[in-house]
Amino acid sequence: MSLHKPTVFKGAATALITPFRDGKIDRPALEALIEFQIAGGIAAILVAGTTGESATLDFDEHRELIRMAHESIAGRIPLLAGCGSNCTDRAVRLAEIATQAGADALLAVTPYYNKASDRGILAHYRAIAEATNRPVIVYNVPSRTGMTLTAAHYRELAKIDRVCAVKEASGDLGLLEQAIAECGDDLDFYTGNDGRTVAAMKLGARGVISVASNVLPERMCELCRLCDEGNDRRAAQKMQELRPILRELSAEVNPIPVKYAAFLCGFCLPEYRLPLTPPAPDLCRRLEKLFP
Numbered sequence: 109m110s111l112h113k114p115t116v117f118k119g120a121a122t123a124l125i126t127p128f129r130d131g132k133i134d135r136p137a138l139e140a141l142i143e144f145q146i147a148g149g150i151a152a153i154l155v156a157g158t159t160g161e162s163a164t165l166d167f168d169e170h171r172e173l174i175r176m177a178h179e180s181i182a183g184r185i186p187l188l189a190g191c192g193s194n195c196t197d198r199a200v201r202l203a204e205i206a207t208q209a210g211a212d213a214l215l216a217v218t219p220y221y222n223k224a225s226d227r228g229i230l231a232h233y234r235a236i237a238e239a240t241n242r243p244v245i246v247y248n249v250p251s252r253t254g255m256t257l258t259a260a261h262y263r264e265l266a267k268i269d270r271v272c273a274v275k276e277a278s279g280d281l282g283l284l285e286q287a288i289a290e291c292g293d294d295l296d297f298y299t300g301n302d303g304r305t306v307a308a309m310k311l312g313a314r315g316v317i318s319v320a321s322n323v324l325p326e327r328m329c330e331l332c333r334l335c336d337e338g339n340d341r342r343a344a345q346k347m348q349e350l351r352p353i354l355r356e357l358s359a360e361v362n363p364i365p366v367k368y369a370a371f372l373c374g375f376c377l378p379e380y381r382l383p384l385t386p387p388a389p390d391l392c393r394r395l396e397k398l399f400p
Contacts, residue, residue: 113243113272113294113295114243114272115273115296115314116188116212116213116245116272116273116296117185117186117314117315118151118314118315118332118336119150119151119314119315119329119332119333119336120149120150120151120315120318120321120325120328120329120331120332121150121151121152121154121186121188121298121315121316121317121318121321122145122150122152122153122154122317122318122321122322122325122328123154123158123159123160123300123319123322124138124141124145124153124157124159124160124177124322125141125159125160125161125322125363125366125367125370126138126155126160126161126162126165126173127141127367127377127379128376128377128379128380128381129377129379131379133169133172133173133176134376134377135176137376137377138173138176138177138180140375141322141370141375141376142177142180142181143180144325145321145322145325146181146184146185147325148321148329149325149326149329150185150321150325150328150329151185151329151332152186152188152212153177153181153186153188154188154189154190154317155173155174155177155187155189156170156173156174156189156191156202156206157188157190157215157317158190158217158249158252158362159319159322159362160173160363161363161381162190162192164381164382164384167201167202167205170205170206170209171205171208171209174187174189174205174206174209174211175209175210177189177210178209178210178211179210186212186213187210187211187212188211188212188215188245188317189206189209189211189213189214189215190206190214190215190216190217191203191205191206191214191215191236192215192216192217192218192247193217193219194220194221194222196219196232196235196236199216199232199235199236200235200239203216203236203239203240203244204240206240206242207240207241211242212242212243213242213243213272213273214236214240214242214243214244214245215244215245215247215275215317216233216236216244216246216247217247217249217252217253218232218246218247218248218249218255218257219232219253219255220252220253220254220255221253221254223253223254223255224255226261226264229257229261229265230264230265230268233268233271234268237268237269237270237271240270241270242270243271243272243273244268244270244272245271245273245274245275245298246262246265246271246273246275247274247275247277247300248274248275248278248300249275249300251277251278251279256280256283257274257278258283259283259286259287259290259291262274262287262290262291262295263290263291265295266291266295271295272295272296273295273296273297273298273314274287274295274296274298275298275299275300275317276297276299276300276308277299277301279301279304281304281307281311284299284308284311284313285311288311288312296314297312297313297314298313298314298315298316299313299315299316299317300317301316302316302318302319302320302328302350302354303351303358304316305318305331305332305335306331306335306343306344309336309343310340315332316332319357319358319362319363319366320350320353320354320357320366322363322366322369322370323369323373323399324350324353327350330346331343331346331347334346352398356394356395357369359387359391359394360387360388360391361384364380364384364386364387365387365391365395367380368386368387368391368392368395369395369398372395372396372400373399
């Protein structure tokens with residue numbers, strides 16, 4: 109990495125769910141989840157991301173959630189905060205809020221629905237980077253945004269001073285390999301797909317921004333540790349052991365299954381904001397067997 113672009117974390121970070129109670133952020137549940145993550149060895153926590161139902165949070169709730177997490181973490185591990193939007197002005201405002209509320213780094217998804225040109229993508233991230241003094245992580249998730257970044261995009265994004273890393277959730281290992289080969293000296297890469305953790309880290313990814321670690325922090329941390337140590341065979345075995353759980357945690361749109369799993373583990377209520385709804389009864393039963 110270039111000296112002026114710090115590595116935000118290595119290993120497993122958790123894309124944290126946002127617990128609700130009676131329509132409001134449930135602070136005691138949030139604090140319990142954070143303590144569980146830190147006790148499990150998680151390297152960083154992301155709030156107000158996709159898994160945190162960020163699209164349903166207003167500006168005041170973004171600020172409140174990030175401030176609560178900042179106070180609860182109290183500097184023990186880095187706090188990442190989502191600031192993504194398909195409206196650049198809104199993304200800039202969210203970046204300002206996250207910075208003021210205590211985030212250590214920001215995560216910004218590519219513009220979605222009103223998809224941008226190459227020039228628009230660069231202008232979007234340049235505006236976000238100029239609105240903060242924190243590192244900015246680019247988030248590529250084509251399954252949700254309808255567009256994908258390429259290695260050519262990453263080469264240009266790396267020239268923006270505060271853009272330091274990428275959450276690569278396309279699932280395209282060929283793209284990840286090319287991006288790391290061409291841009292790995294200037295950008296850190298993290299996979300956003302739990303099931304790709306071992307493969308991604310073998311290619312040079314720094315770790316994973318994980319959904320499963322909401323309920324399995326120790327196991328995801330162990331997986332990253334084995335990869336970091338080069339223990340490929342043991343890492344592959346652990347990955348195979350996790351696959352039945354990961355399959356159920358992705359059986360419906362995220363974060364529906366993982367929030368229900370967190371409920372089964374006693375951390376929060378199974379309360380969602382529309383258009384998200386609780387899992388279908390058959391998925392509930394399957395999750396109840398995995399998290400009795």
